[in-house]
Amino acid sequence: MSAASARGRRAVSLRQQVLGTVLAINAVAALVAGAVVVLNARAAARNEMGASVEMAELMVREAAERIAAEGSGDSPLPTHLRHLRHVRLTVRDAAGVPLSLGDAPAGAHHEADDDARAPAWFARLADVPALVRTIDVTRAGRPLFQVEVAGVPDDEIAEVWGDVTDFAMVAVAVNGAILLALFLALGRVRADLGRFRVTLDALEHQRAVEPLAPPRIRELAELAHGVNALAAALSAARAENVRLNARLVRLQEDERRQIAGELHDELGPLMFGLKAGAESIARLAGQMTQPAPLPEPLAGRLRERAEGLVAIVARMQVANRRLLRRIRPAALDHVPLADALASLVQDLNQHDAGRAVALELGRLAGHYGPALDATLYRCVQEGVTNALRHGDAHRVEVALAEGEGRLRLVITDDGRGPPAVVREGLGLAGMRERVRALGGTCRLEPGAAGGARLWLDLPVPADDLRDEAS
Numbered sequence: 001m002s003a004a005s006a007r008g009r010r011a012v013s014l015r016q017q018v019l020g021t022v023l024a025i026n027a028v029a030a031l032v033a034g035a036v037v038v039l040n041a042r043a044a045a046r047n048e049m050g051a052s053v054e055m056a057e058l059m060v061r062e063a064a065e066r067i068a069a070e071g072s073g074d075s076p077l078p079t080h081l082r083h084l085r086h087v088r089l090t091v092r093d094a095a096g097v098p099l100s101l102g103d104a105p106a107g108a109h110h111e112a113d114d115d116a117r118a119p120a121w122f123a124r125l126a127d128v129p130a131l132v133r134t135i136d137v138t139r140a141g142r143p144l145f146q147v148e149v150a151g152v153p154d155d156e157i158a159e160v161w162g163d164v165t166d167f168a169m170v171a172v173a174v175n176g177a178i179l180l181a182l183f184l185a186l187g188r189v190r191a192d193l194g195r196f197r198v199t200l201d202a203l204e205h206q207r208a209v210e211p212l213a214p215p216r217i218r219e220l221a222e223l224a225h226g227v228n229a230l231a232a233a234l235s236a237a238r239a240e241n242v243r244l245n246a247r248l249v250r251l252q253e254d255e256r257r258q259i260a261g262e263l264h265d266e267l268g269p270l271m272f273g274l275k276a277g278a279e280s281i282a283r284l285a286g287q288m289t290q291p292a293p294l295p296e297p298l299a300g301r302l303r304e305r306a307e308g309l310v311a312i313v314a315r316m317q318v319a320n321r322r323l324l325r326r327i328r329p330a331a332l333d334h335v336p337l338a339d340a341l342a343s344l345v346q347d348l349n350q351h352d353a354g355r356a357v358a359l360e361l362g363r364l365a366g367h368y369g370p371a372l373d374a375t376l377y378r379c380v381q382e383g384v385t386n387a388l389r390h391g392d393a394h395r396v397e398v399a400l401a402e403g404e405g406r407l408r409l410v411i412t413d414d415g416r417g418p419p420a421v422v423r424e425g426l427g428l429a430g431m432r433e434r435v436r437a438l439g440g441t442c443r444l445e446p447g448a449a450g451g452a453r454l455w456l457d458l459p460v461p462a463d464d465l466r467d468e469a470s
């Protein structure tokens with residue numbers, strides 16, 4: 001899981017991805033809308049300004065005709081012309097000097113409203129080419145004055161700007177609400193997915209899992225249902241596996257017990273008889289007098305051979321007892337596991353005065369079923385023997401405890417540590433097979449402070465499986 005989770009940490013989260021996508025779409029939409037608004041503003045300003053300039057030109061020409069026919073008043077133009085929208089009128093006399101119109105210029109009432117004006121950058125974007133018309137006013141062929149009608153798009157641009165800002169505020173508010181809602185909804189999805197991850201992680205590491213509560217989102221609820229079904233199937237398969245393996249180890253133990261029994265019951269008396277026979281031959285060789293005492297060299301050789309036989313049988317008896325102890329630790333049948341281990345460690349301590357084996361037992365049940373009891377016993381036996389034999393250790397520490405449904409056995413020593421490449425013999429291979437058969441793991445590694453560290457982790461069988469294994 002570690003590589004996958006490292007990959008997962010590098011990947012973008014669902015929330016970042018969705019919110020980032022929505023923000024990107026919003027940014028593109030805002031750019032497109034801005035471009036459309038600017039183009040529309042330009043078209044509207046051009047149309048409005050064109051129509052206003054046309055209208056103003058028409059009205060100025062009518063006024064000019066009236067002035068030419070009737071003569072002028074105080075002002076060169078009628079006052080209503082001065083208030084036309086989207087145009088600015090400039091009047092110049094025949095010499096080209098601007099004349100005052102006596103009132104505010106056309107369009108001034110809009111320009112005074114500074115708040116409603118578009119900012120300069122928008123006005124520049126939406127600006128349209130200037131539209132100017134010039135009308136000469138004459139009377140009897142004599143030029144009186146000249147009127148310049150210039151289009152002023154500012155009002156239209158300001159109107160568009162007003163619409164844009166209103167629309168932008170609504171769009172920002174709506175998008176903000178959408179993003180907030182997505183943020184919260186995706187947070188809930190993330191929390192649900194987090195629970196999935198914890199459950200899958202527990203399944204992967206063979207820890208007990210609680211069924212997932214169904215999330216409120218339908219698809220996730222279906223997924224949770226699937227994960228729960230998978231967890232149930234997996235734990236049933238694991239339980240079955242443990243049960244079968246425990247049975248396998250139990251059968252092995254039974255077989256060993258049988259062999260041990262036969263070695264003890266059959267071979268033991270035979271060797272005893274052989275030894276007694278050889279001893280009596282040696283004795284008889286010295287006692288034989290009829291028909292004549294055996295010549296001394298012959299009697300001596302006979303005694304020698306018989307004593308040799310006795311010594312061989314004695315060695316066979318020792319080997320047989322050692323074999324019996326290895327095949328079937330008798331202690332396990334009669335005393336709790338902790339006591340059997342204590343007596344094993346005591347035995348191991350007697351091998352060599354210069355070396356010490358310490359045993360530290362945590363909370364332990366009396367028995368975990370014959371399969372697991374025998375496995376722990378043999379692993380301690382093999383682990384300590386290896387530390388003394390291969391590591392040449394002076395101190396070996398054996399720690400065994402039960403916790404959170406697991407049994408942990410750690411054997412550390414102060415020896416020379418395992419070689420870079422460990423060539424497994426029967427010891428480690430047998431240990432691994434037994435431990436794996438019971439659903440556990442084992443590892444031999446260099447110790448933190450030198451030496452070697454043998455590490456075993458085994459699931460504690462449920463009570464029914466313990467019975468099954470017994």
Ligand SMILES: Nc1ncnc2c1ncn2[C@@H]1O[C@H](COP(=O)(O)OP(=O)(O)OP(=O)(O)O)[C@@H](O)[C@H]1O
Pocket residue numbers: 382383386387388390391413415416417418419422423424425426427428429444451452453
């Ligand atoms: N505590 C230890 N310190 C150093 N080396 C170790 C230790 N335990 C195991 N080893 C290394 O692991 C190898 C394999 O051990 P294993 O018990 O499988 O086989 P073995 O002890 O050589 O033979 P067998 O156990 O079959 O009599 C050993 O030869 C040794 O090199």
Ligand SMILES: [Mg+2]
Pocket residue numbers: 382385386425426427428
């Ligand atoms: Mg070994």
